[in-house]
Amino acid sequence: MLERRKTTRTPIAATGRVAFGLGPDIECTIRDVSDGGARLVFARKRVVLPGQFALEIEGEWPRLSCRVVWRAGFRAGVRFVRPGESALRPVVRPSARMAG
Template sequence: MDERRKSSRTRVLKSGRIAVSAKAPKIECAVRNLSDGGACLQVHSGTFGIPREFELHVEGAPNRMCRVIWRTENRLGVSFA
């Protein structure tokens, strides 16, 4: 399979939260890998119902707007907007 990412990703294991809206509860996730352009998120509660765009909160990092590129039952591949 050809690598199409513009920047290489680094394996990490950080806790994160997906913010769908200001009033909705945040969804806990684990950041599995990270680059300047995107990330892979593992969502223990499942990815069903998570919209195509959301804000990602990771401790010690600035909040980032994300766009879902691919999804499985419990993982999301996102690019940073």
């Protein structure tokens, strides 16, 4: 199989939610991420996803704008829409910073 990714994937097993403003969020598991996108796995095979949505990853991660680039059964590949946006750089909130 030809590898088309420009950046290396990092395996993770994080809980996430697809949010698009119409109806309830859709829960998923993020299996890997790269600077350009992520691979999502859903509990149901027939999940209807919009072409573009926000991905919220549990923990200290930014909310990411995503576009679906492929679907296969329970899985979907997404590309991060905003240039320079990456799930590999978790957000450090002020409460998590160490006191100086």
